[in-house]
Amino acid sequence: MQEQTYRILVINPGSTSTKIGVFDNDTLIMEKTIRHSTEAINEFPSIIDQFAFRKQTILEALDEEGMNISKLSAVCGRGGLLRPIEGGTYSVNEAMLADLRKGVSGQHASNLGGIIANEIAEGLNIPAFIVDPVVVDELDPIARISGFSLIERKSIFHxxxxxxxxxxxxxxxxxxxxxxxxxxxxxxxxxxxxxxxxxxxxxxxxxxxxxxxxxxxxxxxxxxxxxxxxxxxxxxxxxxxxxxxxxxxxxxxxxxxxxxxxxxxxxxxxxxxxxxxxxxxxxxxxxxxxxxxxxxxxxxxxxxxxxxxxxxxxxxxxxxxxxxxxxxxxxxxGENELQALAEGAVRVLNKEEEAKIYPAL
Ligand SMILES: Nc1ncnc2c1ncn2[C@@H]1O[C@H](COP(=O)(O)OP(=O)(O)OP(=O)(O)O)[C@@H](O)[C@H]1O
Ligand SMILES: CCCC(=O)O
The missing domain is CATH 3.30.420.40 (ATPase, nucleotide binding domain)
Structure with a gap:
């Protein structure tokens, strides 16, 4: 039996760029890095204020590449500053969107990943995911000690x-x-x-x-x-x-x-x-x-x-x-993030893994 092909749009907002890719399962068919100058970013008082600007640049880039978004099966964004959670693929849900919008653990460009993924997916009635967000936390207990009892060290990284x-x-x-x-x-x-x-x-x-x-x-x-x-x-x-x-x-x-x-x-x-x-x-x-x-x-x-x-x-x-x-x-x-996002989504679409629910219990 022939394996089903899922077309996935992946979105990776970084601090100086927005990288996007379109994959057929885990095969890349289109990739683009949209660079944002310091001046362009400085126009916005906060990360969340960049939402419309970044979403628009993504849709324009897809259009320029002749990508028909109605053929997408899912959209997957880089996960942002959520509450500390274990690694894996998560469905975007209301609790996640609320935490991303308010910046529950702070402001970071990747907070826009789940929000933009959800916005595009909702219009197409397809699922939105995030994978291995920047708050993946596997620190040893000793690494949490900062040297000042009022402040605990946190795991926030790429x-x-x-x-x-x-x-x-x-x-x-x-x-x-x-x-x-x-x-x-x-x-x-x-x-x-x-x-x-x-x-x-x-x-x-x-x-x-x-x-x-x-x-x-x-x-x-x-x-x-x-x-x-x-x-x-x-x-x-x-x-x-x-x-x-x-x-x-x-x-x-x-x-x-x-x-x-x-x-x-x-x-x-x-x-x-x-x-x-x-x-x-x-x-x-x-x-x-x-x-x-x-x-x-x-x-x-x-x-x-x-x-x-x-x-x-x-x-x-x-x-x-x-x-x-x-x-x-x-x-x-460079980085392997677009591929990793696509693979995370495919594992769930193929039912090799179940999407995790945020926040983890
Ligand atoms: N060929 C190159 N030589 C030197 N530096 C480069 C080259 N290409 C890109 N860079 C630098 O890499 C930096 C951006 O790296 P990258 O694209 O990984 O960041 P980002 O995705 O925007 O942010 P982050 O990785 O923190 O989420 C910029 O300072 C850019 O000038
Ligand atoms: C927040 C971790 C990723 C980064 O430093 O940009």
Missing amino acids: ALNQKAVARRYAKEKGRRYEDLRLIVTHMGGGITVGVHKEGRVVEVNNGLHGDGPFSPERAGTVPAGDLVELCFSGQYYRHEIMKRLVGQGGLVSYLGTNDAVTVEKRIQKGDQQAEMVYDAMAYQVAKEIGSASAVLHGKVDAIILTGGLAYGKGFVKAISDRINWIADVAVHP
Whole structure:
């Protein structure tokens, strides 16, 4: 008997781009990355305000590619800042939409994934899903302790891509993901360094809310005392400080752009400030990987560098030179998120798995 073919639209809103793909089961038939400049993003006071803009760019892109959306079987979005949940494919439901709209665990571009998926799916009367949202939480208890009893460390990271790339690496090596000890470093608009210990991400920096290396548009960890002084200086509203840390931090704060390609061009033209800041970002990533290796007692099968910044050869070399004594460094530029979203939806449509219900009981 012939297997049924499901046509799935997948939507991945990142901090600097919206990536979309159309798959026939797990075979990609169309892919597009829509880049958003800092100026375009800054037009909107909050992430949720970008909803109509991002949805419109998606529909236009599908139209330009000649995709007839009435043939879709499902829409699958990248999951956002929900309550902490286990990994897997979830049906979009009202409880999820309410949490995504209010940003129950904070604001992030991926909050739009489930909302836009639902909006498009509803009009076509087809199901909407999310897969492995950024709140997948597998932290070891020891990793939750921050050092300040009023604040607990949280797991907020590029779960979808980190898990997908780690599984792909394991497959390439003929090993099981569940048998490996990996440090997976996703370097995009945000940067997260995950310790994957035998199939669980037992430690990871909260890439969103001020933890870990700075990134193209995030401040990462900043000196706490100085931050408190700034917050109470009377010069800033709360939302202004948050935006300076997340969205306008990192490269944007020093160099006015979130685009590493632009930074590399400036370096080639002799811009010394750009060179210093870009090198500092590589330095901070390397430091985070070094600290992740201590979590694994130095017994690391491989360090994987992935995300858009991993296309930057000089950037990757600056990191590798500092950490390649720990373990082999594997570079997987870009990300595997569209494929992972499609596969998550197909597993449910094929009834290999049941869609999970949010919130988990
Ligand atoms: N060829 C390249 N060389 C260097 N940097 C690159 C290259 N291509 C993309 N980048 C940089 O990668 C960054 C964006 O990465 P990516 O597309 O993974 O981020 P995102 O999906 O928007 O956000 P996130 O991954 O945090 O969700 C940008 O700074 C971009 O300039
Ligand atoms: C929130 C985790 C993903 C990111 O840092 O962008």
